[in-house]
Amino acid sequence: MGPGELFDVLLAGGRRADRATHVRHLPAREGRRADWPDWADPDLVRGYRALGVERPWEHQVDAADAAWSGRHTVLATSTGSGKSLAFWLPGLSAVRRGAAGTLLDPGRIETVRRRPTVLYLSPTKALAADQLAGLERLLTAAGTRDVRVATCDGDTSRDERRWVREHADVVLTNPDFLHFAMLPAHSQWSRLLSSLAYVVVDECHAFRGVFGAHVALVLRRLRRLAAAYGAAPVMVLASATTSDPAASAARLLGVAAQDVHAVTVDTSPAGRKTFVLWQPPELPGGGGPWASLLPDEDPWATVVPVPRRDLHAADPGDDDATDDVPTSGGATPPDVTAAQPAAPEAGEGSGPLGTGEDVVALPQDNPRRTATAEVADLLADLVAAGARVLAFTRSRRGAESVAAATRDHLAAVDPTLPSLVSSYRGGYLPEERRALERAIRAGHLRALATTNALELGVDISGLDAVLIAGWPGTRVSLWQQAGRAGRAGAEGLVVLVAREDPLDTYLVHHPEAALDAPVEATVFDPGNPYVLAPHLCAAAAERPLRTEELELFGDRALGLLTELTERGILRRRVSGWYWTHAEPASRMTDLRGAGGQPVRVVETATGRLLGTVDAASADATVHPGAVYVHLGATYVVDELHLDDGVALATRRDVDHGTWARWITSTAVVDVEREVVWGPVTWCYGQVDVTTQVVGYQRRRIPDLQVLSTHELDLPARTLRTTAVWWTAPPEVLAAAGVTLEAAPGALHAAEHASIGLLPLLATCDRWDLGGLSTLVHPDTGHATVFVHDGHPGGAGFAERGFGLGPVWLAATRDAIAACPCATGCPACVQSPKCGNGNEPLDKAAALRLLTTVLSHAVGTPS
Incomplete structure (x- = not known):
């Protein structure tokens, strides 16, 4: 069909x-084939042919040839274009050629050589397991028994790890294992590192923002240790189609862009594809099936009370590319409350509040x-x-x-x-x-x-x-x-x-914005001092850092090492910088900022592990009394033991679901820097974003009638991070012609637009930031717009924004003014991850307000 x-x-x-x-x-696209390279191992070619690959696509051969010749390579083509063949063909061919070489004259000591090894890194354990299954099918089809392949990650037992260290030719793992286990214990992995011929970085577009910066520095540490053991591996990266993949790959590896061969022309066939943009119908009277009322919100979205009833409830849904990686985004229907647990990634767009107060954001007359x-x-x-x-x-x-x-x-x-x-x-x-x-x-x-x-x-x-x-x-x-x-x-x-979100509505009625605009670049900054400093410590713990190695870590490395030495974290000797503390330096940073170990959901009667819940959302999803749904079966949570990371649940068929209710607040902890622009105050400092689950509702399914309301006594969770904020006293609002009714939409729109523009100045990702706008904040006493780092302790982005205040706000104002839309769109004031469904937004009032604020700013660019 x-x-x-x-x-x-x-x-x-x-x-x-x-x-x-x-x-x-x-339209459909014809595929273009190429001949198998002469250097390709004939058994592997036979295996691929047995699996149905008679001849490879041109882009596969282009990438494989570049990697075989010793060039770092990035292959950025569409889903299903066969990127795996491009990196396994040279990698496995090298392993097989090396294995054959060790057998040429086993009686002569001078002919003994170590077999080449390959290290495969992916952002998820699931992808590594999938690649292992594919490799096993290929090697079986090829009839080869001399290539030893294994996965190794945090779930691998001690005995299995020992076998991998001593025997595996191809090791499939993830950056987390590299950071916490392999690099700190590199002497135990010397066989693998000294023979490392290829490092494959799969789905490298997933390494963005702060996580991308961490992975970039882990890769630098890997290359440094490999060089110390005499290896110079070729790095092969596979990516989705992104903007400027060569530059992104070079930044990830720490090499010049001209040293990376980029393959971006997809020569695989593509069938005709029909792409439909679809808007659900309006609901007469706001009614509809129970499923239509379930919220789509995200656990990282900022709290936005939008009252319609006496008690508001929400479910902290959670997008997840992996079990480990939280992602931001999401939106909330007008009749529920979304919230952001204190977690490493922040929501955006709290609307006019952000302090837990109630204010009405009117829903559409005819909800869809x-x-x-x-x-x-x-x-x-x-x-x-x-x-x-x-x-x-x-x-x-x-x-x-x-x-x-x-x-x-x-x-x-x-x-x-x-x-x-x-x-x-x-x-x-x-x-x-x-x-x-x-x-x-x-x-x-x-x-x-x-x-x-x-x-x-x-x-x-x-x-x-x-x-x-x-x-x-x-x-x-x-x-x-x-x-x-x-x-x-x-x-x-x-x-x-x-x-039911203005952004989505805009996109389905403006197809050019969704389907014709170029894809985004992968943005991250390995020079971010908040990220770089702990990795310099980890590198020094692995092997004393020498001056000639600092170029690998960028221009900021020397200054940071000096500061770390002055603070007694590292010790400087003539031979380099040393880590002298008993605790592992790798524990100073968490690559993913996951906010703690996942909570295990265990069946009370049997002790069977049902699944896991991210620590940041456990309070709202597996609290006592919560209904937990797993593969269609319902369980009721009996107990939640946060200290042990366990929730006990009993299998029970119920006619209701549970929706958590929580409150959030944002408090200024410390104003570290402050600039006064006449009546406007421009600040940078530490803030606490505190969230606490305070109760839940039991709602009957399918009509969602409230059956009961229950209170909970759970601890508050606080994310301490850094923020930049500005205040607009009443006289500034009046001068901008922003009335009390228009002020929430103006502040909210200015917040969204400024978050959207900061990545252009701070080399971060929008998902690394959180935002807050409030008509009267208790700590400032005035209308205030906050933009904060979404990572514990901060990540340097808010600080960068503070230093570029007038430039940043002017760019924000200009972007809003230049956008041809009438009332606001994703290109200016709407956000893809607004916790309040992009309501309220007032583009015109935001433009007037920013113009007035900038009229007082010192150093505003013309």
């Missing part, structure tokens, strides 16, 4: 035709059905028509509710169909996720409702359609998710379903 026929299924005989706001047909409910309907229709589909949601709860609602719809059609649909998300056990991946590949499942856990390169091909519930936040993510449809040259259907 082609995309045209599937699209007809979605239109339901024309009854839904008005919901498709735009249909774009992306949520993307969650609409996607469940569309998914059921596609599955009933025989299609194989992925439905991407914004949260774990969204994935569970889409799967449940879809199964309910299908049960009314055919009792055999519900078993063909499942959910897939972070928090499942690894074996459960592998089983689901195998089932969707084999066709035992027709559909998965998933978080962005399946966005990265786990190989799931042959899908007919992809449904995307809400704008995923970046165009890179949009095309990654869309690339799952029609892989391997087949036709595919992609449907982006808008949430």
Whole structure:
């Protein structure tokens, strides 16, 4: 069934035709083949041919040739274009050639050489496991038994690690294991490091923001130690299509851009793809199925009370590309409260509050059905028509509710169909996720409702359609998710379903903004002193840092080492800088800033591990009395032991769900710097963002009637970080012509726009920042806009913004003024991760307010 026929299924005989706001047909692309390189190992070539790859694509050969010749290489092509072959062909060929060389004359000592080794790094354990399975299939097809491949990460036992250290030719792991285990104990890994021929960095576009800066420095430490053991590995990077991949790869590796060979022309075939932008219908009277009322919000979104009833509740959904990596974004329907636990990544767009007070943000007169409910309907229709589909949601709860609602719809059609649909998300056990991946590949499942856990390169091909519930936040993510449809040259259907959010609404009515704009660059700053300093300590602990090695760590390294020495953290000797403390230096930093170990959800009666929940969202999702949904089965949490990281739950069929209620506050801890611009105050300092779950509601399903309200006594969680903020006293608002009614929208819009512009000046990612706007903040006494780092202790971005205050605000004002939209759009004041659904926003008032503020600023550029 082609995309045209599937699209007809979605239109339901024309009854839904008005919901498709735009249909774009992306033409098919012919593939271009190339011959196998002469240097390629013939057994491996035979193995690939046995798996159906008669000849490789041109871009695969281009990248493989560059890597084989010794050039650092980045391959940035679309999902399903066969990037794995490009790095495994040279890597495994080198291993096999080296293995054969050691056997040429085993009786002569001068011929003894170590076998080349390959290190593979991925952002997720799931991707490494998927690559291991692919390698085993290839080596079996090739009939080779002389290449030893193994994964090694935090879950690997001590005995298995010993075998890997002593015998493995190819080691698949992640940057976290490299940072915490391999590099600090490098002497135990000397066999691997001294023979390191290739380092593969897969899905490198995922290494962005502060996480990207950490990974860049881990890679520098790896290259430094490899050089100390006499190795100079070729770095091969695979990426989604991004802006300027050569520059991003060079920054990740710490080399010049001209030293990286970039392959960006995709020569694999692509089937015709139909891309549909879709807006759910208005709800008459605001009613609708229960699934349409479930929130799509994100656990990192800032609290925004939007009262409609006496008590507001929300579910902290959580986007997750992995079990370890939190991501920001999300939005909240007008009748719930979203919140941000004290976590490393911050939400944005708290609207006019941010201090836990109540203020009305009026909802639309005619609310629309949520993307969650609409996607469940569309998914059921596609599955009933025989299609194989992925439905991407914004949260774990969204994935569970889409799967449940879809199964309910299908049960009314055919009792055999519900078993063909499942959910897939972070928090499942690894074996459960592998089983689901195998089932969707084999066709035992027709559909998965998933978080962005399946966005990265786990190989799931042959899908007919992809449904995307809400704008995923970046165009890179949009095309990654869309690339799952029609892989391997087949036709595919992609449907982006808008949430009830002005940003989503804008995008589905302005297709050029979603489909024609260039993809984003991967932004991160390895020179960030907040990130660089602990890695310099880790490097010194691994091997004393010498002056000639500092170039690898950038221009700021010498100054930071001097400061670290003066503070007694490092010791300077003629031979270099030394770490002299008993505790491991690697413990000074957490690459992902995960906010603690995940909380394990355990079945009380059996002791069986059900899954895990991120520590930052555990209070709101597995508190006592919470209903926990796992693969469609419901459990009620009996006890939450935060100190032990365990939640005990009992299997129970219930007719209700639970929605947590919490409060948040932001307090100025210390004003470290302050500049007075007439009536305006421009400040930098430390702030505490404190969140506390205070209760929950039990709501009956499906009508969501409140059954009971319960209080909870859980500890407050505080994120101490750094922020930059400015105040606008009443006379400034009056001079700008901003009335009391317009002020919340003006402040909120100015906050969004300034967060969107700071990455241009501070080399950060929007997801590294949080924001807050309030009409009267208790610590300043005036209308205030905060922009804060979303990482414990700060990451230097707010400090950079403070130093460039007038330049930053002028750029913000100019960006708003230059945007041709009438009332605000994603290019100026709307945010992809606003916790208040981009309400209220007043573009015109924000422009007047920023202009007035800048009229007082010292050093404002013309």
